[in-house]
Amino acid sequence: MTPGAAAAQGQPGDDAHAVTAQALDEVVAATDLRHLDEVRARYLGRGDGLLTVLKRRVGGMTDPAARAQLGKTLNELSTRVEEALAERQAALSAAVESQRRQSEVVDLTRPAPPLRRGYLHPTTRCARDIRRIFAHLGYTAVGGPEVEYDRYNFTLVNMPPGHPSRDTQATFYIDDVRLLRTHTSPVQIRSMVALGVPLKVIVPGKAYRRDYDATHFPMFHQVEGLCVDRDITVADLKGTLEFFARSMFGPERAIRLRPHHFRFTEPSLEVDVSCMVCGGDGCRTCKGSGWIEILGSGMVHPDVLRNGGVDPDRFTGFAFGMGIERIAQLAYGIEDGRLLYENDLRFIRQM
Ligand SMILES: [Zn+2]
Structure with a gap:
């Protein structure tokens, strides 16, 4: 029972x-x-x-x-x-x-799995290349704030309040007097004030604009260059930028200067480089012209020199600015600029 x-x-x-x-x-x-x-x-x-x-x-x-x-x-x-x-x-x-615990025991004597080597992002690599090239010419790399005063970003580089040229740069404002800098140009003023002249600086850094499409991004990288000394002429500008173009894109490259208009330079010149794909014969990259625009430049406007505390009767200078993403695309043959921002490791390894 x-x-x-x-x-x-x-x-x-x-x-x-x-x-x-x-x-x-x-x-x-x-x-x-x-x-x-x-x-x-x-x-x-x-x-x-x-x-x-x-x-x-x-x-x-x-x-x-x-x-x-x-x-x-x-x-x-x-x-x-x-x-x-x-x-x-x-x-x-x-x-x-x-x-x-026994089944997940850690064996400290086992060899570690091999570490994957990291790679520089093409934008970083390009910025370093540009710095290195200008270092050969005696340029010092300097930085400036990304949250900038309206005054430095616009007014002191000849874009006074109410001027229509401001509208071409859709701006992220922080408040009435501060903004995210729309270009690296305010560092021209800051450098002249802080370092005095003669002066040779390049300014690699981030800039911000309210743009977003296939070729524009709200955050992008620029390099600004500024050279101020006695008797600086357009010939110095041309020689400097030719040296840069050949160092960056190959010794057989030629450059040409085209008149343009920027508020902070006079005269202003756009710089083209002979196409690195077809060598100047005309192809898809250069849209058949044989030339590719790479940067904007010019002789520093006397008012801008004055705003930096420099006497334009004694000193002259030239300035230039370029988009690092654009230079990287041309130098490394990246067809779609969006790849630079998509963080796809396969793309970065392939570079
Ligand atoms: Zn071409």
Whole structure:
């Protein structure tokens, strides 16, 4: 006869000890946590656990003394079973945990997986190339704030408030007097004021405009260049930019200057380089013309020199500015400029 059947038929006290002994045996025999839960339900389950049923039957006994005595005994026996369950559960949990630790052991003597070599982003590489080229000519690289005063970004480089030339540079304003610089030109003023003349600086850095399409990005990189000294002429500008174009795009490159208009230079000149793809015969890259525009330049406007604290009667200078992304595209043959911003590692490795 099973203890359960005995509990159902005989007096409650007869079987309590037998049921408990059976429960304790099963607790010890449980080999995993799920099995242990089944044992708990079989003996202590709220509805039909064997010890629960016995307790319920004690409630129906007529002799109050016997009822109290047996109730006390049954409570003690239930507690023993509960304690045994808790102990076994702790042991089984510890075993599971230890097994988990063994399976994910860290072997410190194993050789490390090989590190992947990193690569410079083409924009970074191009900026370094430009710096290196101008360093040969004695230019110092300087920086300036990206959150700039309207005054430095526009007014002091000859774009006074209300002037229509400001509209061509869709600007991120911070407040009435500050903005994200739309070009690196404000550093021309800052450099003249801080360093004095004679002066030869290049300014690689970020600029911001509210543009976003296939060829324009809200953040882009420029390099500004400024040379101020006595007797600087257009010939110096031309020689400098020719040296740059040949160092960057190959010794067989030629440049040509075209008249243009910028507010902060007079005269202003756009600089083209002979096409590095077709050598000047005409192709898709140069749109059949044999020439590719690479930068804007000119002789520094006397007012800009004055705004930098320089006397235009004693000093002259030239300035130039170029987009690093554009130079990188031309120098490394990147057809789609968006690749420079998509952070696709395959593209960067391929470079
Ligand atoms: Zn071409």
